[in-house]
Amino acid sequence: MKNILLLETIAPAAMNLLSEAQNVVLFEGFSEQTKMKIVSENDIHVIITRGKGQVNPALLEQCPHLSIIARCGVGLDNIAVAEATKLGIVVINAPNSNAATIAEHTIALLLLLQRNLYPAITMVKEGNWQSRNTYRGDEINGKTLGILGLGNIGKKVAAIATALGMTVLYWSAKKEDVPYDFVSFEELLKQANCISVHLPLTSKTTNLLNHSAFEKMEKRPLLINTARGKIIHQEALLQALTLGRISGFAADVLETEPPAEKDPLISHPKTLITPHLGSLTTTTYRQMCLRTVKNVLAVLEGKPHDPNCIFNRKLL
Numbered sequence: 314m315k316n317i318l319l320l321e322t323i324a325p326a327a328m329n330l331l332s333e334a335q336n337v338v339l340f341e342g343f344s345e346q347t348k349m350k351i352v353s354e355n356d357i358h359v360i361i362t363r364g365k366g367q368v369n370p371a372l373l374e375q376c377p378h379l380s381i382i383a384r385c386g387v388g389l390d391n392i393a394v395a396e397a398t399k400l401g402i403v404v405i406n407a408p409n410s411n412a413a414t415i416a417e418h419t420i421a422l423l424l425l426l427q428r429n430l431y432p433a434i435t436m437v438k439e440g441n442w443q444s445r446n447t448y449r450g451d452e453i454n455g456k457t458l459g460i461l462g463l464g465n466i467g468k469k470v471a472a473i474a475t476a477l478g479m480t481v482l483y484w485s486a487k488k489e490d491v492p493y494d495f496v497s498f499e500e501l502l503k504q505a506n507c508i509s510v511h512l513p514l515t516s517k518t519t520n521l522l523n524h525s526a527f528e529k530m531e532k533r534p535l536l537i538n539t540a541r542g543k544i545i546h547q548e549a550l551l552q553a554l555t556l557g558r559i560s561g562f563a564a565d566v567l568e569t570e571p572p573a574e575k576d577p578l579i580s581h582p583k584t585l586i587t588p589h590l591g592s593l594t595t596t597t598y599r600q601m602c603l604r605t606v607k608n609v610l611a612v613l614e615g616k617p618h619d620p621n622c623i624f625n626r627k628l629l
Contacts, residue, residue, distance in 0.1 A: 315613055317359040318342050318351060318376075320366025323385055327602035334610055352376060359609060361385065364589070365570075368392045373400060383609045385602040386592060387411055389624060390514050390541065397625070404624040405608050407601045409465045411592040415565075416469035418591040419509055419539045420477075422563035425585055426535045427453050427507070454478035457532075459505030461498075461521075462512035462540065463489050470509055479507075502529040507537070514541035522546060527553035533560045539591050542568040547578065554583050565591040 317331065318340045331339055340355065342348030351357070356378040360368055363385045370393050373379065382397055383405040394404050425431055429450035436444035458474045460467045463485040471481045471493055481493040482504060488495045496504070508530075512518045522536075523546040536559050538545055547568045553559045562578075563585040570589055572579055579586055592598060604622065611618035620626050 315358040316355050318357045320362040324599045324602035326599055327606040330606050370396045383605050385605045405622050406624055407604045410601045411597050412465040412469050414594050414597040415466045415539050415591045419470050419537055420473050422537050426561045426563050427451055456506040457504055459501040459508045461510045467511035499529055503531050505534050506532050507535045510538040510540045510544055512540050512544055514543055518544050520546040524549040527558045530558055535561045538564040542566040554581055565589055
């Protein structure tokens with residue numbers, strides 16, 4: 314019998330798979346107190362999380378029988394992957410499962426900012442049709458989009474942006490075989506009318522967009538972040554907005570989530586923030602959870618699984 318600890322809720326279809334699986338016992342440790350009680354009273358063999366539930370070294374130490382850590386998602390910055398790998402624990406995720414939906418969300422935020430749609434819609438809902446007389450907005454057609462990180466999501470954003478008439482530049486870990494110009498980080502900051510962030514969070518990308526980076530943005534670009542909040546230095550971002558070094562900021566991620574009650578970034582008139590919901594569309598959320606749970610059960614039972622979903626696959 315294998316004990317599985319859930320740190321967060323998952324899609325009902327995936328939950329049903331776990332509930333119906335043989336030789337499995339489920340525990341729901343959605344609060345810190347409940348989680349610690351479960352861990353202290355049971356041998357945990359599998360931990361399943363999404364984006365918030367932290368699987369840190371301390372938790373690994375308290376689960377000596379742990380063999381699998383799974384994330385119903387792509388990024389693994391809430392999991393101590395290096396430590397887990399040293400302990401021989403398999404880490405499962407769902408790579409590329411959210412590329413299409415995050416790309417859509419990115420373009421949606423870009424359009425909202427560029428065309429200044431949120432204030433316009435709000436004014437109409439408040440009965441102020443005459444606000445059209447003072448409307449200020451623009452189109453993205455003909456603008457230059459600078460993409461930081463041309464992975465699966467970045468490529469999809471680039472394709473959509475190109476279809477909408479934008480010129481795409483990119484800076485990434487390596488030059489890709491794509492019809493877009495690969496430029497230096499500094500050149501992208503200098504040339505782009507709009508900048509979209511699609512980098513993983515690492516020691517090298519933390520606070521990548523800092524005071525120095527904002528000073529290099531010559532065209533007062535719009536900035537979109539659907540990657541990780543800590544890639545952008547929050548104080549530098551606020552200063553750039555206030556000084557007009559960037560024309561607007563939209564994001565689905567923040568440095569601290571949820572933000573403080575009076576976070577000035579939330580209330581700033583030039584920002585649009587969504588609560589980290591880019592991957593929570595009905596289709597993608599269900600697919601990510603199902604894909605992850607199916608691979609967890611397959612590995613547990615020694616059955617065929619998707620090797621691309623084993624992050625540290627050399628263990629198997």
